[in-house]
Amino acid sequence: MLKRVLIANRGEIALRIIRSCKELGIETVAVYSNADRESLHVAFADEAICIGPHQAGDSYLNIKNIISAAEIADVDGIHPGYGFLAENADFARICEDCGFKFIGPKSEHIELMGNKAKAKETMKEFGVPVVPGSEGAVDDPDEALKIAKEIGFPVIIKASAGGGGKGMRVAHNEMSFLNQFEMAKIESEKAFGSGDVYIEKFIESPRHIEIQVFGDSFGNVVHFYERECSIQRRHQKLIEEAPSPFLTERMRQKMGEISVEAVRKLGYENAGTIEYIVDKSGNFYFMEMNTRIQVEHPITEMITGIDLVKLQLLVASEKEIPFKQEDIEIRGHAIECRINAEDPETFMPSPGTINAYYTPGGFGVRVDSAAYQECTVLPYYDSMIAKLIVHGKDRDEAIAKMKVALNEFIIEGVKTTIPLHKRIMEHHKFMEGDVSTDFLEKYFK
Known part of the structure; x- marks a missing residue:
């Protein structure tokens, strides 16, 4: 089992990884830029090492500094989170060459799936439908x-x-x-x-539906069903839900089986997501494969009851996936809203100091965030402040919970996308589950 892990990331995902590590008894090492000195991931890790100035290129994207930090801290594994170096094949290869377990897939799979044209060719060979x-x-x-x-x-x-x-x-x-x-x-x-x-x-008004997959070094492969990610702005996801309100059980089974078979043929290890575009007739086509844990992974955790980050750590420790496909069940419905520090009308970034911060609570409500009152939302990195996740017995209950949670969420000092999320939750097309990737362009011009 891994004993000590460096988290090559920041913000809420760094905190998320720290929690799972601690539950497994794994020591954690945080890295941070000068600008993140007061961040929560720095406070909650067992050790923290500064890796450079505020510019991402000199810190969170600086492979040499991160590897140096890993050597200084004497870790045996490195978790990249998402973003930054998470899908950088060179970084994964360097980790491997330096004797650190990269907590993710093999570097050759990151490289293959990182080239969209080659990924499409490969998936087509494996029998996955392609556009x-x-x-x-x-x-x-x-x-x-x-x-x-x-x-x-x-x-x-x-x-x-x-x-x-x-x-x-x-x-x-x-x-x-x-x-x-x-x-x-x-x-x-x-x-x-x-x-x-x-x-x-170009498929007009498609849905964006993705399948969460997982493989281990023993050849076991499972999927954790789908996530509907159709509410987007300029191809950036804003709201995700699981399961999709569009898929029939037959479609769900078919997409899951095809995805698992492709991952098995690939010999893929650890977490991955196969993303599809789905037309109005239910035809689905491979779009890309993300070779990392996704921002929206919590909704899959909520409907399956399985900690995906903990599973990443177990698989990276050369353990078998401890369950079979038939053990993974969909329980209820989950929705995630990405709360960004942006003007909800123009989507312009809104960095600054949060002078009031209150998170919602209650049964089935989860907030993944590294924000706190008097913290500063920095202009140098991604604008996401928090992920608000709710779980209900069905989609109607999940929407009702999300409406309440959004009304309870108080963030003052910076503009946020909370007002936009409130409007979307009230829109009759969303409530009916009638969504597509051009939803915002159609109804929120």
Whole structure:
């Protein structure tokens, strides 16, 4: 079993990992930038080491400094959390080469799934449905236009090394295609250091549904059902729920089985999420695989009763997954709202000092956060202040709980997305479960 783990992250996910480590008797080492000296993950870890100034590139993305901290602290494992270096194959490989257990998948799987074009090709070979599109990256504009015509407009141009909505452009006709193609390549080069892009059929008003998967070093693979992540802004998730209100039991079983089989063929270890877009007819297509714990993992924990971070630590300690697929059941319904320090109308960041902070409570209410009264929301990192999660016996009860919890959540000193979440919870289309990735564009212009 791992004895001492360094958490290469900050904020609520660092706290989340610390809790699971302590429950398993694992000592924890936090790393922090100068700006995070007063952060809760620093206070609650057994040891904390400063790894650089406030700029992420000099601290939380500084592989050399993190590895040095791990050597100084004499840890045997490193947990990357999500964001920062969590899906950096070079970081995972360096951890392995330096003798630290990377608490996540193998570096080759991070690398493979990090290239969206190669990931799509691999999943297609494994029998996973994929959206019609180019066979890998396309560089020549004329060839790209020819492929787009064969697929049929509208099409979407995506960065091969992309994520978070960067390097993505939609072309509705031949006239706009070449311009959007060049813009996507430029954005991709700027954001990811690679101008490689590929082309897919653009599915209008789809749902975004993902399957939580897990593998161990003994060849065991399970899934923890799905999460509906369709409420988004510019491809960034705002609200997630589990299970999806759209899937039938037959669809749920099919998506789970196909996902598990793909993970088994891949030889994948630890936590992963296979993300699909789903059309109005219920056809689902592979979009990407995230090789890390997800921001929205708590809703899966709420409906299954299984601590996914603790499972990550067990699997990384060369333990078998301690249950079978038939032991994992869906119990009730869970919803998560991401509470960001942003203007709810313009989505502009709103850093500053929180001068009043009160979190909601009650049966079935969970708040994952590293915020506290008089803490500062820094402008250098992600704007998420908290994740508000509720669990009810069914979707109607979960929505009712979320409405109450949002009304109880008090954050003063910075603007937050709480007012937007309140409006969404009251919207008749959301209450009916009739959502898609363009929900906000349709109803909240």
